[in-house]
Structure formats: C-alpha cells, structure tokens
Amino acid sequence: MEVxxxxxxxxxxxxxLSSDKSLSDEFIEEIQRLESVTRSVMENLGPEGPGLLAITGVPEASNLRRTLLPLARKLALLNNDDRKRLLKEQNLGSDVSLKNPNRDVSSFSMQLKYEQCYERSGCQVDDLDVDNRDGEVDQNEFKKLGCTFKELGYCMMDLGLRLAQICDKAIGGQELQQSLLESGTAKGRLIHYHSAVDNDIVREDAKRNGQSKARNGKVNKNEQSSLKQQGIESSKDQSNDYGLWQQWHYDYGIFTLLTVPMFLLSSHQEAPAAINNDSPVSSKLEFPSPGGHTYLHIFDPKKNQVFIVKAPSESLILQVGEAADILSKGKLRATLHCVCRPPKGENLSRETFVVFLQPAWSKQFSLLDYPLELLALSGQQCGVCCKGTEQSMQVPEELSHDIQKIVPPLLSRLKDGMTFAEFSRETTKQYYGGKGLQSNK
Known part of the structure; x- marks a missing residue:
C-alpha cells in the first residue's frame, strides 16, 4: 500500500501564524513564506488532503512522550486492585472495561480544562525519568503519571487551539477556536494496544486469580460461569479478520492530537511478575516500527484505496474530526481511519497518547451552506496528497464493502439543528448501539 x-x-x-502580531511590509519574503505555509496547512487538512499533518519541533514534547508512553503498558498489566488504587490517586479513569481479560486495548483517560492550559501543572521535565534506558521499572515513576499526563495534554491542547486559529483565518470567522474554548474541556487518553503476549499475560492473570478465589470459597458458580463465558481460559487471539487493533471510524470532534506511537517488545518471561504481583511489569526498550510507519491507516472512498500514514519521529499529529468538517462547511475534511496490527509482530505492543478536542455539547450544527453532495451515502469523500497514487494498491472488494458497511454515513447521523451532544449520541448508537455495526468490546 502507498505510504x-x-x-x-x-x-x-x-x-x-497564530500570533496577533503582523509583519511589516519590509519582511515581504517572510510574509509570502508564511502565506505559503497556511495554504499547505489548508490543502492537507482540506478535501484534497489526507486530513492530517505533523507538528515538529515542539519543546519538551519528545521528553514527555518518552516518559509517559511506556507507562501505558505497565498500567495495563498491573493487577486490577493496584491499578484501581493508582488511577484514583492520579485522578485518572478508563474508557474501557479493564476487568475484561479479552480486551485488545487498555485506555486511561482524564478531562483536561482549558482554563488550566496556560497555568501548567508545574511538572518539570527535568524531574521526570526520561533517561530510563535500562527498561527497568522505577518504583516511583507512577507518582508523576498524572502530572506528566496533564503536561503533555495541555501542550497538545495549545497546539489544537493555534491550528484552529489558523484555519479560522483562512476560512473566515472564529468558529473553530471559539467552539473549542466554549467546550471548557478536552479528553486525554493514554492508550496501550496489547500485543498477543500481553493478552496471554492478562488472561493468565485473570485465570489464576479466579482459581485462587475459588479455592478460598469467594467465587460462586455464577461467577465461575461468567469467567468462562468471558473466555478467560482461552488464549485465542481476539483480533478481527483484518488484524486491526481499532476498527475503521471517523473521529467526531473538531481535532484529534496524538503522539507518534511507540512500539515495545513484550516477553512471556514477564508473566510471573504480573501474576504474582511481585512488582509492576517492566517495559522493554522502544522497538523501531516494523514497517517504519505509524500503523495508522486511512481510507479514500473516492479512490477505493487504503494509505499508510508515516510521520516524523517525535512529532505530534493533528487529525480533522467530523465537527470541524461540519463547522467549516467542508473546507476541512474528516478522514476515515483505523489502527492496524503489524503482520508479524505478535510480541509488539503499541503505545500512544491522544487528546480529543471537541465543541461544547450544546453547540448547534447547521447544514446551511454545507455542500450536500459531500453527504453521499458512501460517506465523506477525501483525497490524499501523495506522489505515485496511481501505483497504490486497490482495496479488495470484500474489504471495501466491509469498511463501507461498518461505518455509518454522516448524513444518517447528522440532522440540521442538531447539538453536538445529539450528534455524539447518534454516532455512538449507530457505531456501537443496539443495532450498531461494530463491536463495543
């Protein structure tokens, strides 16, 4: 597939570009250069682009990323009681059932407030364990989990606000940036995509804990049956037919900011530490991406092609969501995407940190002046800025049909005058609800 x-x-x-200061006419070359940068930003986030771009050179982002991302796996493989206590201490929650031993993804979340975005938490990067190269666990490293989480989250929120300001200037008005500020909060998520080895460790841990409780007379027959139904005793890989960590979908907020992922090497030798709770599970050194890319894939319905996303190391990625698409009247375009597993990397896990920027729940959407031809039944159309697209691999007809089938078209979820809360509920319902087209596991 084309990269x-x-x-x-x-x-x-x-x-x-996001500064209120304007350059004088004597800096005409710099003005022209910045105008060219703005055009490139809009081209890449617009209907003829991939709907993503990479932000490079962000101060301290690399150190914060290298400190925070390995903690995702360690959290995912902690026993439930210790993890629950730790998350409460750090003011973190989760978007998935962490007691489900068959989960492929573990997510740790926190609401981040814009009013604190410029009043940083006081977490100093110099104080963080950014040079922990031996792969061993520092027993104190979780103490700064929440602090590091917020510091990187606020940094990414600032980037999103600045990009919204640039887009507003190009489009006209201030709707994107104002919509973000009116929401008051953003959602940060630290995500661990399990390797097959991680899945085995979690299931074995659940299995042994279940047996231990049964010997102590603390598990009744109904609970034992429930454990069996959850598949704790099976080590079968739960990934879907196409080897995805995350199914095809559109983000429905304004912007999504995410770190370039980190890949970690897992080992079955770590299982005893996880099961016996002697110590937190260690994470090995960062492993280079097997394909040299992010394993984030995007789908272009017009070309019927899947493209692989590659971003500079240590950069931060900005992705357009459906709310930005709607508010910009199609000048910014949301992109259909998924997260794919490395084909021969069963012992590789994927770590990333994501911040979702969305409008206020009460924000009303209007379809007035939105180009209705873009609301085709095939879903939002997008283009990809890519050299040599004529050589891109065509998606097999079966996969193309399945992608279109599991992703509900925007027009089926969006009605004129809907609030963002209503749009969010309808989107979630159609993806995951009673007649949802995707698994909510």
Whole structure:
C-alpha cells in the first residue's frame, strides 16, 4: 500500500501564524513564506488532503512522550486492585472495561480544562525519568503519571487551539477556536494496544486469580460461569479478520492530537511478575516500527484505496474530526481511519497518547451552506496528497464493502439543528448501539 508522508508544520511557524502580531511590509519574503505555509496547512487538512499533518519541533514534547508512553503498558498489566488504587490517586479513569481479560486495548483517560492550559501543572521535565534506558521499572515513576499526563495534554491542547486559529483565518470567522474554548474541556487518553503476549499475560492473570478465589470459597458458580463465558481460559487471539487493533471510524470532534506511537517488545518471561504481583511489569526498550510507519491507516472512498500514514519521529499529529468538517462547511475534511496490527509482530505492543478536542455539547450544527453532495451515502469523500497514487494498491472488494458497511454515513447521523451532544449520541448508537455495526468490546 502507498505510504502517505505527512506534511510537516514546524512549531516556530505555528507560533508565528497564530500570533496577533503582523509583519511589516519590509519582511515581504517572510510574509509570502508564511502565506505559503497556511495554504499547505489548508490543502492537507482540506478535501484534497489526507486530513492530517505533523507538528515538529515542539519543546519538551519528545521528553514527555518518552516518559509517559511506556507507562501505558505497565498500567495495563498491573493487577486490577493496584491499578484501581493508582488511577484514583492520579485522578485518572478508563474508557474501557479493564476487568475484561479479552480486551485488545487498555485506555486511561482524564478531562483536561482549558482554563488550566496556560497555568501548567508545574511538572518539570527535568524531574521526570526520561533517561530510563535500562527498561527497568522505577518504583516511583507512577507518582508523576498524572502530572506528566496533564503536561503533555495541555501542550497538545495549545497546539489544537493555534491550528484552529489558523484555519479560522483562512476560512473566515472564529468558529473553530471559539467552539473549542466554549467546550471548557478536552479528553486525554493514554492508550496501550496489547500485543498477543500481553493478552496471554492478562488472561493468565485473570485465570489464576479466579482459581485462587475459588479455592478460598469467594467465587460462586455464577461467577465461575461468567469467567468462562468471558473466555478467560482461552488464549485465542481476539483480533478481527483484518488484524486491526481499532476498527475503521471517523473521529467526531473538531481535532484529534496524538503522539507518534511507540512500539515495545513484550516477553512471556514477564508473566510471573504480573501474576504474582511481585512488582509492576517492566517495559522493554522502544522497538523501531516494523514497517517504519505509524500503523495508522486511512481510507479514500473516492479512490477505493487504503494509505499508510508515516510521520516524523517525535512529532505530534493533528487529525480533522467530523465537527470541524461540519463547522467549516467542508473546507476541512474528516478522514476515515483505523489502527492496524503489524503482520508479524505478535510480541509488539503499541503505545500512544491522544487528546480529543471537541465543541461544547450544546453547540448547534447547521447544514446551511454545507455542500450536500459531500453527504453521499458512501460517506465523506477525501483525497490524499501523495506522489505515485496511481501505483497504490486497490482495496479488495470484500474489504471495501466491509469498511463501507461498518461505518455509518454522516448524513444518517447528522440532522440540521442538531447539538453536538445529539450528534455524539447518534454516532455512538449507530457505531456501537443496539443495532450498531461494530463491536463495543
């Protein structure tokens, strides 16, 4: 499949473009350069682009990423009681059932407030264990989990606000940035995509804990039956037919900010530590991406092609959501995407940190002046800025049909005058609800 190398927006240009200060006419060459940068931003986030770009050169982002991401796996493999206590201490929650031993993804979340975005938590990068190269666990490293989470989250929120300001200037008005500020909060998620080895460790841990409780007379027959139905005793890989960690979908907020993923090597030798709770499970050194890319895939319905996303190391990625598509009247375009497993990497896990920026729940959507031809039954159409697309691999007809089948078209979820809360509920219902087209596991 063709690789899409994301457009790189340097942090210094982002600052300059989002500044209220304007350059005098004597800096005509710099003005022209910045205008060219703005055009490139809009082209890449617009209907002829991939709907993503990479932000490079963000101060301290690399250190924060390298500190935070390995903690995702360690949290995922902690025993339930210790993890529950730790998450409560750090003011974190979860978007998935962490007691489900068959989960392929573990997610740890926190609401981040814009009013604190510029009043940073006071977490100093110099104090963080950013040089923990031996792969061993520092027993104190979880103490700064929440602090590091917020510091990187606020950094990414700031980037999103600045990009919204740039897009508003190009489109006209201030609707995107104002909509973000009116929401008051953003959702941060630290995500661990389990390797097959991780799945085995979690299931074995649940199995042994279940047996231990049964010997102590603390598990009744109904509970034992429930454990069996959950598949705790089976080590069968639960990934779907196409080897996806995350199914095809559109993000329905305004922007999604995410780190370039980190891949970690897992080992069955770690299982005793996880099961016996002697110590938190260690994470090995970062492992290079097997394919040299992010394993984030995007689908272009017009070309019937899947593209692989490649981003500069240590960069942060910005992705357009459906709310931005609607508010910009189609000048920004949401992209259909999924997260794919490495084909021969059963002992590799994937770690990432994501911040979802959305409008206020009460924000009303209007279809007035929105190009209705873009609301085709085949879903939002997108283009991909990519050289050599004529050589891109066509998606097999079966896969193309399945992608279209499991992703409900925007027009089926969006009605004129809907609030973002109503749109969010309808989107969630159609993806995962009673007649949802995807598994809610």
């Amino acid at each position: 899409v190398e994301l457009y790189e927006l340097h942090y210094s240009d982002l600052l300059q």
